[in-house]
Amino acid sequence: MIKIKKDDVQRNEWWRNRMKIRELLHTLTPYYFFNEKWDDITISSIEMDSRLVTSGTLFVCIEGAQTDGHLYVDQAVELGAVAIVAQKKIEATVPVIIVPDTRRSLAFLAAEFFRNPTKELGLIGVTGTNGKTTVTHLLEAIFEGVGNRTGRIGTIGTKIGDTLREGKNTTPESLELQRSFREMVDAGCKYAFMEVSSHAIQMGRIRGCQFKTAIFTNLTQDHLDYHGTMEEYKRAKGLLFAQLGSSYDSDKLKYAIINGDDPVSQYYMDITPAQVITYGIDSQDVDVRATNIKISSEGMQFTVESFMGTEDFRVQLLGKFNVYNLLSTIAAGLVEGISLSQIKQSLEQVKGVRGRLESVSAGQGFSVVVDYAHTPDSLENVLLTAKEFAENRVLCVIGCGGDRDRTKRPIMAQIAARHADYSVLTSDNPRTEEPAQILEDMIQGLTQEKVSKELYTSLVDRREAIYTAIEMARPGDVVIIAGKGHETYQDINNQKLHFDDREVVLEALGQRKNEE
Numbered sequence: 001m002i003k004i005k006k007d008d009v010q011r012n013e014w015w016r017n018r019m020k021i022r023e024l025l026h027t028l029t030p031y032y033f034f035n036e037k038w039d040d041i042t043i044s045s046i047e048m049d050s051r052l053v054t055s056g057t058l059f060v061c062i063e064g065a066q067t068d069g070h071l072y073v074d075q076a077v078e079l080g081a082v083a084i085v086a087q088k089k090i091e092a093t094v095p096v097i098i099v100p101d102t103r104r105s106l107a108f109l110a111a112e113f114f115r116n117p118t119k120e121l122g123l124i125g126v127t128g129t130n131g132k133t134t135v136t137h138l139l140e141a142i143f144e145g146v147g148n149r150t151g152r153i154g155t156i157g158t159k160i161g162d163t164l165r166e167g168k169n170t171t172p173e174s175l176e177l178q179r180s181f182r183e184m185v186d187a188g189c190k191y192a193f194m195e196v197s198s199h200a201i202q203m204g205r206i207r208g209c210q211f212k213t214a215i216f217t218n219l220t221q222d223h224l225d226y227h228g229t230m231e232e233y234k235r236a237k238g239l240l241f242a243q244l245g246s247s248y249d250s251d252k253l254k255y256a257i258i259n260g261d262d263p264v265s266q267y268y269m270d271i272t273p274a275q276v277i278t279y280g281i282d283s284q285d286v287d288v289r290a291t292n293i294k295i296s297s298e299g300m301q302f303t304v305e306s307f308m309g310t311e312d313f314r315v316q317l318l319g320k321f322n323v324y325n326l327l328s329t330i331a332a333g334l335v336e337g338i339s340l341s342q343i344k345q346s347l348e349q350v351k352g353v354r355g356r357l358e359s360v361s362a363g364q365g366f367s368v369v370v371d372y373a374h375t376p377d378s379l380e381n382v383l384l385t386a387k388e389f390a391e392n393r394v395l396c397v398i399g400c401g402g403d404r405d406r407t408k409r410p411i412m413a414q415i416a417a418r419h420a421d422y423s424v425l426t427s428d429n430p431r432t433e434e435p436a437q438i439l440e441d442m443i444q445g446l447t448q449e450k451v452s453k454e455l456y457t458s459l460v461d462r463r464e465a466i467y468t469a470i471e472m473a474r475p476g477d478v479v480i481i482a483g484k485g486h487e488t489y490q491d492i493n494n495q496k497l498h499f500d501d502r503e504v505v506l507e508a509l510g511q512r513k514n515e516e
């Protein structure tokens with residue numbers, strides 16, 4: 001896979017698209033021209049960030065959480081913007097189009113400018129607290145397994161055919177999304193798999209996308225800093241299912257693939273106009289079900305019973321939670337007409353997803369696993385899985401991110417203490433928060449539950465924490481290093497410093513070997 005760094009991308013080059021503003025105006029209705037009405041202008045690109053404006057750009061002003069795009073109009077004009085879309089009166093030497101809500105308008109403007117690429121793709125959106133990245137990778141395996149070229153958008157980046165571009169957000173802004181989808185179509189992709197975060201839905205980043213299928217993985221606590229309550233968080237995710245089938249393409253069937261074992265599944269079934277396919281393990285009344293699950297340190301075996309037949313699977317992934325991820329993927333493959341035996345063939349070859357239960361080995365007599373669990377539920381799942389295959393103790397290194405849901409910190413520490421034999425609490429990405437304070441919030445959970453101090457320690461420095469856990473490990477132990485998975489940086493005070501759990505583990509294992 002060719003890896004392209006975000007900054008290397010030559011924006012507006014291969015997808016350069018010239019259009020008259022007149023051709024786009026219908027997406028902006030209702031609007032009015034402030035300044036001179038001049039709809040004969042040709043634009044060569046659309047941008048929402050003034051720093052990216054080039055000659056011929058239509059600049060859209062967005063009011064953000066940090067700053068307001070309306071403040072950068074002069075800079076945009078200096079760099080070559082030929083017209084501005086704004087939601088309030090601004091001074092500018094180029095025509096200004098005023099709309100009620102620029103963020104909404106941007107989504108439709110971008111979809112039109114890039115010629116509605118999602119109409120030419122089978123777009124599958126995946127939402128839920130945990131499992132989105134995993135499911136999009138599994139989908140890729142199934143659909144590429146039967147010869148399709150595919151695209152993928154999510155936490156690990158945007159993959160178009162054979163190239164991977166790193167990104168800032170799990171679900172990018174509407175403009176970037178539409179540009180990527182057009183690139184996918186141009187690269188011959190037939191399907192696209194997209195992680196849909198609740199933030200993205202709430203902020204309207206996915207407006208303008210036409211989904212064929214939406215998958216719901218699960219709903220547990222996260223992001224309460226942003227959504228406030230679990231009810232609001234659930235509602236935000238629901239918008240993805242509510243919008244299925246509401247487009248003018250509604251003659252084509254749309255599918256909602258829902259985890260029938262999750263307590264909130266009925267809500268999503270009720271609000272979607274799409275065809276519903278359910279999957280699960282515990283509920284008997286689901287369309288795609290796994291039974292006879294057997295988990296070993298080598299992988300899992302289970303039987304899939306579905307409306308398209310029954311097959312025995314033997315996969316390399318671990319953990320009951322991954323059976324759910326596999327089932328939702330299987331359901332998505334079945335509705336697209338891929339046979340259960342073809343699906344089985346592809347999924348059995350999947351070794352795992354980067355940074356998710358990723359084993360790091362230098363021939364030591366114990367296991368070290370790097371995982372991306374950064375929510376209470378995922379941490380619990382991963383530790384329970386580790387317990388199942390550990391011959392001896394489970395040691396856990398865990399931190400919580402700064403500037404994010406604080407209420408999950410004490411809970412995550414409690415889960416670590418409950419399921420691991422020893423926990424090393426440490427920093428994740430502190431961002432602009434004081435790392436020691438984040439640790440304090442975690443420790444409070446342990447004090448509340450009167451957890452013995454012999455069962456945990458806390459070290460602000462993540463490298464030191466990883467070294468400590470590796471030094472403590474004995475034969476047969478499993479060391480889980482949770483929270484950062486595939487990440488290759490640590491964000492401290494808005495500075496992204498290189499940090500890769502997997503590299504640090506190998507260093508620590510090397511040191512331990514030298515000392516032996």
Ligand SMILES: CC(=O)N[C@H]1[C@@H](OP(=O)(O)OP(=O)(O)OC[C@H]2O[C@@H](n3ccc(=O)[nH]c3=O)[C@H](O)[C@@H]2O)O[C@H](CO)[C@@H](O)[C@@H]1O[C@H](C)C(=O)N[C@@H](C)C(=O)N[C@H](CCC(=O)O)C(=O)O
Binds near residue numbers: 063171
């Ligand atoms: C709270 C939030 O989501 N913020 C996102 C948002 O930033 P913002 O609204 O604060 O924008 P801003 O910085 O105030 O800028 C406002 C406008 O001025 C423009 N501007 C700014 C400066 C300048 O010189 N010129 C200029 O034109 C900006 O381009 C923007 O259009 O728009 C940015 C550009 O797309 C996002 O990168 C940024 O995500 C930040 C990094 C973030 O941390 N988001 C998290 C909460 C998030 O969205 N997470 C979910 C994943 C959740 C999960 O699954 O676990 C995600 O999808 O990534």
Ligand SMILES: Nc1ncnc2c1ncn2[C@@H]1O[C@H](COP(=O)(O)OP(=O)(O)OP(=O)(O)O)[C@@H](O)[C@H]1O
Binds near residue numbers: 155381
């Ligand atoms: N279906 C699941 N249920 C519970 N936990 C899961 C599930 N799938 C994965 N996990 C755990 O959650 C972690 C994150 O998984 P993954 O990256 O697939 O989720 P995500 O939804 O993409 O997360 P993010 O919100 O950060 O994008 C994994 O490392 C694993 O520990």
Ligand SMILES: N[C@H](CCC[C@H](N)C(=O)O)C(=O)O
Binds near residue numbers: 400
């Ligand atoms: N998509 C998640 C990523 C969290 C990863 C974790 N390492 C952290 O920094 O908190 C979020 O924005 O909450």
Ligand SMILES: [Mg+2]
Binds near residue numbers: 133155
């Ligand atoms: Mg993800």
